[in-house]
Amino acid sequence: MNLAATTKIAAILKANPAALEAIAGISSHFEKLRNPLLRKLLASRVSIADAARIGGCQVEDFYRELAPLGFTVAKSAATENTETAPSAATVQKPAFLQELAPDQLLVLDVRQQIAGGSDPFRLIMDAVNTLPATGTLLLINTFEPTPLLAILEKKGFRHFVEILGPDLVHTYFWKDTALVAPAPELTTTETEGATFEELLTAYAGKIRSVDVRGLEMPQPMVTILQRLAQLPDREALYVHHKRVPQFLLPQLQERGFAVSIKDAGAGDVYLLIYKK
Amino acid sequence: MAAASTSNSPARWVVLPHYAFAALSFVVLSVLLLFSTDAFGGHYFNPKLLTLTHVTVLGWATMLIFGALYQLLPVLLDCRLYSEKLAIYTFGLLASGTVLLACAFWHFQVGALLQVAAILLFAAFLLFTINVFQTARKAPKWTIEADFIVTASLWLLVTGLVGVLMAFNFTYAFLPEQHVHYLQLHAHIGMAGWFLLLIIGVGSKLIPMFLLAHTENTKKLNWAYNFVNGGLVLFIFDHLFLHTVFVPLYAALVAAGVGLFLWFLYEAAQTRQRQDVDLGMKQTFVALALLLLPLVLVFVVSSKGSLPQELLSSLYLVYGLSVFLGFLSALILGQTFKTLPFIIWMHAYEDYVGRFKTPLPKDLYIHTLLRWQNLCYLAGFILLIMGVLLRMPPVILAGAICFTVTALLYATNVFRMLLHKAHNLKPFTYGNANA
Numbered sequence: 001m002n003l004a005a006t007t008k009i010a011a012i013l014k015a016n017p018a019a020l021e022a023i024a025g026i027s028s029h030f031e032k033l034r035n036p037l038l039r040k041l042l043a044s045r046v047s048i049a050d051a052a053r054i055g056g057c058q059v060e061d062f063y064r065e066l067a068p069l070g071f072t073v074a075k076s077a078a079t080e081n082t083e084t085a086p087s088a089a090t091v092q093k094p095a096f097l098q099e100l101a102p103d104q105l106l107v108l109d110v111r112q113q114i115a116g117g118s119d120p121f122r123l124i125m126d127a128v129n130t131l132p133a134t135g136t137l138l139l140i141n142t143f144e145p146t147p148l149l150a151i152l153e154k155k156g157f158r159h160f161v162e163i164l165g166p167d168l169v170h171t172y173f174w175k176d177t178a179l180v181a182p183a184p185e186l187t188t189t190e191t192e193g194a195t196f197e198e199l200l201t202a203y204a205g206k207i208r209s210v211d212v213r214g215l216e217m218p219q220p221m222v223t224i225l226q227r228l229a230q231l232p233d234r235e236a237l238y239v240h241h242k243r244v245p246q247f248l249l250p251q252l253q254e255r256g257f258a259v260s261i262k263d264a265g266a267g268d269v270y271l272l273i274y275k276k
Numbered sequence: 277m278a279a280a281s282t283s284n285s286p287a288r289w290v291v292l293p294h295y296a297f298a299a300l301s302f303v304v305l306s307v308l309l310l311f312s313t314d315a316f317g318g319h320y321f322n323p324k325l326l327t328l329t330h331v332t333v334l335g336w337a338t339m340l341i342f343g344a345l346y347q348l349l350p351v352l353l354d355c356r357l358y359s360e361k362l363a364i365y366t367f368g369l370l371a372s373g374t375v376l377l378a379c380a381f382w383h384f385q386v387g388a389l390l391q392v393a394a395i396l397l398f399a400a401f402l403l404f405t406i407n408v409f410q411t412a413r414k415a416p417k418w419t420i421e422a423d424f425i426v427t428a429s430l431w432l433l434v435t436g437l438v439g440v441l442m443a444f445n446f447t448y449a450f451l452p453e454q455h456v457h458y459l460q461l462h463a464h465i466g467m468a469g470w471f472l473l474l475i476i477g478v479g480s481k482l483i484p485m486f487l488l489a490h491t492e493n494t495k496k497l498n499w500a501y502n503f504v505n506g507g508l509v510l511f512i513f514d515h516l517f518l519h520t521v522f523v524p525l526y527a528a529l530v531a532a533g534v535g536l537f538l539w540f541l542y543e544a545a546q547t548r549q550r551q552d553v554d555l556g557m558k559q560t561f562v563a564l565a566l567l568l569l570p571l572v573l574v575f576v577v578s579s580k581g582s583l584p585q586e587l588l589s590s591l592y593l594v595y596g597l598s599v600f601l602g603f604l605s606a607l608i609l610g611q612t613f614k615t616l617p618f619i620i621w622m623h624a625y626e627d628y629v630g631r632f633k634t635p636l637p638k639d640l641y642i643h644t645l646l647r648w649q650n651l652c653y654l655a656g657f658i659l660l661i662m663g664v665l666l667r668m669p670p671v672i673l674a675g676a677i678c679f680t681v682t683a684l685l686y687a688t689n690v691f692r693m694l695l696h697k698a699h700n701l702k703p704f705t706y707g708n709a710n711a
Contacts (some may be wrong), residue, residue: 214488216547217618218629218637225630242488246284246351250624267490 003066003073005059009033009051010043010197012066022065027055028166029143034203037119044197045147045204054144094160097136097172106131109140122209124148128157128173136174142167196262199236199272209238213267221248228257228273237272242267283351288623290360292694294343295616297371298608299683299690301335306683308382309676313703320592321456327381332600333466334374334397338432340608342404344615345425349411352421352481358410362403362670369400386446392437394443401436405429420494422503431469431508431518435615438462467599468508468530476500476537477608483541486557486614489548496540503533519699523578531571554638555646559610562654566606569598569608593664601679602657609653609686616693617641624698632701640696641689649685652678 013033020245021037021150025028030051032038043078045223063073080119108127110120128255131137139145149159150171210227212220220241225248227237236252244261252273262270315324346363348461350356357363373396408429412419412422442458445451451458476497486493491582507529514520541564553561573595576583583591617637656678663671 216486216488216550219619221626222629222634222636229630246354247622247626251629254627266492 001071003048003063003071005049005052008044009048012021012048012071013039013043016069016071019066019069019071019166021146022069023051023062026061026081028058029055032143038114041119041121042147045150045201050146052181054146056098074121093162098249102216104134105136105138107138108138110245113138114142119161121148125205125207128152128155131173131175133175136172139171139173141169143169144169145171146231157213196260196270196272199260199274203236203272203274206235207272208235209240213240218247221251222246222270225251225255226253231275233275237271239271239273241269241271244269245271284354284356286338286357286360286363287345288619290363291343291347291619293367293376294339294346295612295690296694297367298336298340298343299687301331301339301374302672303330303680304378305336306676306679309679310673313663313676316593316664317667317669318673319589320358320596321436321459323381323384325593325596327378329596329600330381331374331378332605333471334370334377337471337600337604337608339370339374340612341471342370344611345408345478346473347615347619348478348482349408352419352425352478353412353415354412355414355416358407358414362407364398366403366702369396369403372398373400374522378673380512386443390443390446391440394440398433398440401429401433405433420497420697421477421481424480424497426475427505428474428477428500429472431465431473431539435462435466435470438465440491442591443515447655458516461512463596464511465508471599471604472530472534473501473504476504476533480537480540482611482614483560484544484548486550487545487548488550489544491540491544494540496536496543497619500533500536501539503529507533524575527574531574534567534571538567541565543641547670555643555650556610556613559650559653561606561612562650563606563610566598566602566657569602570595573598575696587605589668590665594661597657597660597664605655606657609682612690613641613646613688616690620693620696624696628698628701632703634698634701640693641679643676645689649689652685656682 001011003012009023012023020033024033033043046054048059048062048168052062063071067073106127108124110123113120113123128139139148144161149161149171154157154259156176159174160172162172164170194253206233209228210221212225215223224239224245226239231237244263256276257273258276259274262272262274264270305328308324308331310357312328314323315322315328342363346357346360373393376389376393377397380393408426412418412426415422438458439462441451442455442462445455445458480491480494480497506559507526510529511523511526514522515527573591576591577588577595617640620640621635621637628634656675659671659675659678662668662676663675
C-alpha cells in the first residue's frame with residue numbers, strides 16, 4: 001500500500017499486522033501500540049505525521065522502517081512538507097496559563113488508567129463536560145493526546161501541550177468562546193452505509209459510553225434504553241456488550257434509532273447507537 | 277406488540293401454554309405419587325410406575341422443553357422459528373397424547389387407547405423434529421448447540437417409534453424379544469438421546485450466559501457429543517443384536533460425555549463475572565450434582581452384578597427416579613425461574629423500557645415460595661429414594677407429600693407469572709432530558 005503523511009496508523013496495521021513491530025522499533029513512544037486498548041484508541045485517529053510529532057521523529061523514519069514490509073511511498077508524499085504541524089515544544093506557553101488561579105484549574109491525571117489498561121476517554125469527556133465556561137482543564141498524561149486535541153477542538157476548546165519529560169505531558173484545555181462552532185450536521189445520508197470506525201469519528205466528542213457486560217439479562221437492554229431516553233439528539237451512545245443483543249435491535253428500530261455493530265469476537269461486541 | 281413482530285421471538289401463545297401444562301402435570305404427578313406408594317416394592321414394569329414415568333417425561337419434562345425451545349431456538353440459532361402453527365399442533369398432539377397415555381397405563385388398558393395415544397405422541401414428535409430441522413436449516417451459522425438439539429430431536433423420534441412398536445406389541449406380540457427388553461431400549465434412548473443431549477446443548481449455552489461467563493473453546497462439547505452418541509449407538513446395536521457383556525463400557529462412554537460437559541461448565545464458571553447466585557441457579561447446581569447419582573447407578577444396573585435380586589430391583593427403581601424426579605425435575609424447577617420470568621417480562625414490558633418505570637423479571641415471582649419449593653423438593657427426593665431403598669411405604673408417602681407441596685408452590689409461582697399484566701406504569705422524569 002502507498003504511504004503518506006496523512007495515512008492513519010490503523011490502516012497500516014490493518015494492511016500488515018507485522019508493521020506493529022516495525023513502528024514500535026522507531027521510538028519507545030510507540031510501544032504503547034502493543035497495548036490493544038491504546039492501539040484501538042490511538043491507531044485509528046493518528047496519522048503518520050501525528051505519530052512522528054508524538055514520537056519526536058520524522059515521517060521519513062516511518063517510510064524507511066515500513067519499506068521492507070512492502071509499503072511504498074507515493075512520489076508526492078515523499079517530498080511533501082512534513083513541517084506543517086508545529087512541534088508543541090516550540091510554541092510559547094500562553095501567559096494566562098501561568099497566572100491561572102488554582103480554583104480555575106481542574107487537574108485530571110490519567111496516567112494510572114493508561115497503565116492499568118483502561119480507556120480514559122470517558123473520564124476526560126466527563127471532566128470536559130463539567131468544566132465551567134471560564135475554567136481550564138489540565139490533563140496529565142504520558143504522551144501528547146493527539147486524537148483528543150482534534151476532538152476537543154471541534155467542541156471549541158483550545159489547547160496547549162507542555163512536554164515535561166519522556167513520560168510526562170501536561171495538556172491544557174480551555175474554552176475560547178469566540179471559537180465555538182456549531183456542531184456539524186449529521187444527516188442520515190451521511191451516516192447511512194458508513195462503517196463503524198467512520199461513525200465513531202463522525203460522533204467524536206459527542207459520544208456517551210456504557211459497559212453492560214457485567215449485567216444480567218435483561219438489565220443490558222433496560223440500561224441501554226434508559227440511556228437512550230436521556231441522550232441528546234445529536235449525540236451517540238457507545239455500548240460495550242457481550243453479544244449482539246437480539247431483543248434490543250427491534251426496540252431500537254421502533255424507537256427511531258440506528259445502530260452500527262462491531263463484533264470483535266470472544267464476547268466483545270461494540271454498538272454505536274444514534275438517532276436516525 | 278410492534279417490536280415483538282420484528283424480533284425472532286415467537287408469539288406468547290406458542291410458548292406459554294407449554295409452561296401451564298407442565299406445571300399442571302407436575303401437580304398431577306405428585307398427587308399420583310401419593311397414591312402409588314405401594315408400587316415401589318417390586319418390578320419397575322408396573323402400571324402405576326409406567327403412568328408416573330410417562331406423566332413426568334411427557335407432560336412435565338418434554339412439554340416444558342418444547343415450550344422453552346420455541347423461545348430459545350431463535351436465540352441459539354439466530355433465526356426465526358420455522359413454523360408457529362406447527363408448534364401449536366405439536367402442543368395439541370403432545371397434550372392429548374399424554375393424557376390418553378396416562379389413562380391407558382393407570383387402568384392398564386393396553387389396547388386401542390394405548391395405541392391411539394402412542395400414535396398421537398409419535399405425530400407430535402415428528403412435527404417437532406420437522407420444526408427443529410427446518411429452523412436449524414435457516415440458521416446463519418452452524419454451532420455445536422445446533423448439533424446437540426437437532427440430534428436430540430432425532431433421538432426423541434426414535435424413542436417415540438420404539439414406544440409405538442411396544443404399544444402395538446401388547447396386542448399383536450410381533451417383536452422377537454420380551455417386552456421389558458424393548459422397554460430398556462426405549463427408556464435409555466429417551467434418557468441419553470433426547471433429554472441428556474438436549475440438556476447439554478441448551479445448558480452449555482444458557483448456564484454460562486446466566487453466570488455472565490466466557491466460553492470460547494467448544495472442544496470438550498464436541499467430544500461430549502461424540503461420546504454420548506457413540507455410547508448410545510453401541511448400546512442400541514448390542515442390545516438388539518449381540519447381547520454382550522460390554523454394556524458398562526457403553527455406559528462409560530456416555531458418562532465420559534457427561535463428565536466433559538460438567539468440566540466445560542466448571543471452566544466457564546471460573547470466568548464468571550457474576551458472583552451472587554440466585555435461587556434459580558442454586559437449584560440448577562443442585563440438579564447438576566444430582567446428575568452424579570444416575571451416572572454411578574448406570575454401572576450397577578448395566579453390569580447386573582451379583583447383588584441380591586430384591587436390592588437390584590430397588591436400585592433399578594432408584595436409577596429411574598434419579599433421572600426423572602432427580603436430575604430432570606430439579607433442573608426444570610430451577611431453569612423455569614431463569615426463563616419464564618424473562619419471557620413474561622419481555623412480552624409485558626419491552627415497549628415500556630426506558631419510558632416508564634418497569635419491574636424486572638425477578639420481581640414477577642415470589643422468592644419465598646421459590647426458596648421453600650427448592651427445600652421441599654430436595655427433602656422429598658431424599659425421602660423418596662430412602663423409602664424405596666428401605667422398602668418403607670410411610671417414608672415414600674412422606675416424600676410424596678413433600679413433592680406435592682413442591683408442585684403446589686411451583687404452580688402458584690408459574691401461574692402468577694402467566695397471569696401477570698403490566699399496569700399502573702409511571703413515566704420516567706429525566707432531569708435533563710431533551711426529548
